[in-house]
Amino acid sequence: MSLAEALDMRPGEGADLVLGGATALDPAAGIEGVHDVVVRGGRVVELAAPGSAAADGAERVEAEGLHAFPAFFDPHVHLRVPGQEHKEDIETGSRAAAAGGYCGVIAMANTEPPVSTPADVEALREAAREGASVAVGFLATVTRGMAGEELTEMAELREAGALGFSDDGLPLVSARVLRRALQYQRLCGGTIALHEEDPELSGDGVMHEGPVSAALGLAGIPSVSESTAIARDAALAGYEDGRIHVQHLSAAESVAAVRVAKEAGVRISCEASPHHLCLTDEAVRSLDPRRFKMNPPLRAEADREALIEGLRDGTIDCIATDHAPHATEEKEVPFEQAALGVTGLETAFAALHTDLVLPGVLDLSLAVEKLGGGAAPFGLERPSLAPGSEANIALCDLGAEWTVGEEGYESRSQNSWCAGRTLTGRVLMTVAAGRVAYRLRSFSLGVAA
Numbered sequence: 017m018s019l020a021e022a023l024d025m026r027p028g029e030g031a032d033l034v035l036g037g038a039t040a041l042d043p044a045a046g047i048e049g050v051h052d053v054v055v056r057g058g059r060v061v062e063l064a065a066p067g068s069a070a071a072d073g074a075e076r077v078e079a080e081g082l083h084a085f086p087a088f089f090d091p092h093v094h095l096r097v098p099g100q101e102h103k104e105d106i107e108t109g110s111r112a113a114a115a116g117g118y119c120g121v122i123a124m125a126n127t128e129p130p131v132s133t134p135a136d137v138e139a140l141r142e143a144a145r146e147g148a149s150v151a152v153g154f155l156a157t158v159t160r161g162m163a164g165e166e167l168t169e170m171a172e173l174r175e176a177g178a179l180g181f182s183d184d185g186l187p188l189v190s191a192r193v194l195r196r197a198l199q200y201q202r203l204c205g206g207t208i209a210l211h212e213e214d215p216e217l218s219g220d221g222v223m224h225e226g227p228v229s230a231a232l233g234l235a236g237i238p239s240v241s242e243s244t245a246i247a248r249d250a251a252l253a254g255y256e257d258g259r260i261h262v263q264h265l266s267a268a269e270s271v272a273a274v275r276v277a278k279e280a281g282v283r284i285s286c287e288a289s290p291h292h293l294c295l296t297d298e299a300v301r302s303l304d305p306r307r308f309k310m311n312p313p314l315r316a317e318a319d320r321e322a323l324i325e326g327l328r329d330g331t332i333d334c335i336a337t338d339h340a341p342h343a344t345e346e347k348e349v350p351f352e353q354a355a356l357g358v359t360g361l362e363t364a365f366a367a368l369h370t371d372l373v374l375p376g377v378l379d380l381s382l383a384v385e386k387l388g389g390g391a392a393p394f395g396l397e398r399p400s401l402a403p404g405s406e407a408n409i410a411l412c413d414l415g416a417e418w419t420v421g422e423e424g425y426e427s428r429s430q431n432s433w434c435a436g437r438t439l440t441g442r443v444l445m446t447v448a449a450g451r452v453a454y455r456l457r458s459f460s461l462g463v464a465a
């Protein structure tokens with residue numbers, strides 16, 4: 017089932033496009049080469065020899081020197097609807113996604129109120145059909161109102177279209193509650209996505225516990241707050257034969273815990289965020305909460321290296337932004353008091369390209385593969401350039417330099433962890449679920465920037 021079908025986007029005009037002479041790279045489909053990428057009626061119909069495809073009424077985009085990737089899929093974003101539309105909504109959040117090369121995202125349920133009833137899910141799906149630029153899937157909470165006690169009506173929520181379940185923003189503290197949820201999951205399906213943290217270990221910590229927190233005199237969150245929760249939940253998932261997805265891995269011990277669980281046959285997947293892959297707690301020395309305060313916190317260099325190794329050896333399935341918009345006044349306060357989270361949809365690819373691909377730390381193909389890896393953990397089809405696929409394409413200029421925030425943001429919020437940085441690599445155009453969802457202003461009809 018295509019993304020448009022699975023996430024029931026309103027049927028629209030399928031794009032007719034020829035991306036002339038693009039370097040097509042889709043590692044998961046074994047595609048790498050210079051092609052005319054031919055899209056008709058919203059589907060990739062052919063990867064033709066460069067210069068050979070007739071436009072035949074389709075728009076021809078001169079794409080020599082540009083890269084065409086399968087558009088990215090983000091399984092972890094906060095769109096703040098309902099209740100905090102001053103931070104983001106479905107329109108602005110999905111526009112930010114399209115600007116970042118994404119064809120689909122999954123929205124978390126920790127809204128105000130949380131997404132805990134079938135009517136909540138139905139209202140969000142309707143809003144997405146009306147106003148989303150890319151495919152948007154929704155999770156419902158595991159527990160009613162995210163109170164951590166009573167389970168939601170999981171089967172009814174699934175029938176209403178919830179892709180899965182998560183209390184993200186908060187951990188599931190009670191092992192009994194998670195166990196019950198895993199038992200219900202057997203009946204109704206739906207991956208359970210877990211924010212892994214032991215609140216008693218995190219205490220009132222505001223950053224990673226280590227030499228930097230000691231030097232700054234800030235309370236720390238130890239790595240084991242995350243990894244011990246993962247080990248417990250992986251054991252529960254194994255015992256109940258449940259399906260879990262671990263969100264935003266940040267620590268080396270966590271990568272090790274997931275690796276052990278996978279080797280034991282537990283049905284577990286996990287994600288890491290660009291900010292945890294690119295930054296360490298050294299950044300917190302700036303005491304800039306707008307860019308560097310989030311949960312889980314930025315950790316040490318050894319943790320960052322372990323996450324990269326986890327991408328390489330397959331322990332980490334995908335890259336997810338945990339895009340978390342916040343209003344300026346919640347961030348322009350002392351570090352300890354500031355809201356948790358950073359935005360990331362518009363910069364994920366460019367940041368990974370600048371910080372990891374260009375220095376030779378991460379292969380471009382692995383970055384592209386992991387940016388598309390977030391669909392499968394939720395039972396959705398991976399975006400692909402293979403002929404016959406629904407057109408989901410990110411057209412990128414790997415040489416373009418741009419300064420983040422200089423031209424504003426598509427997101428309603430400005431707490432980008434890349435704010436003010438000059439990045440190399442830019443998304444020029446995004447096709448999502450068969451439709452052109454985004455074009456960089458300076459990149460219009462057939463004229464490269």
Ligand SMILES: [Zn+2]
Binds near residue numbers: 184185186263264312
């Ligand atoms: Zn979280």
Ligand SMILES: [Zn+2]
Binds near residue numbers: 092094124184338
């Ligand atoms: Zn989150």
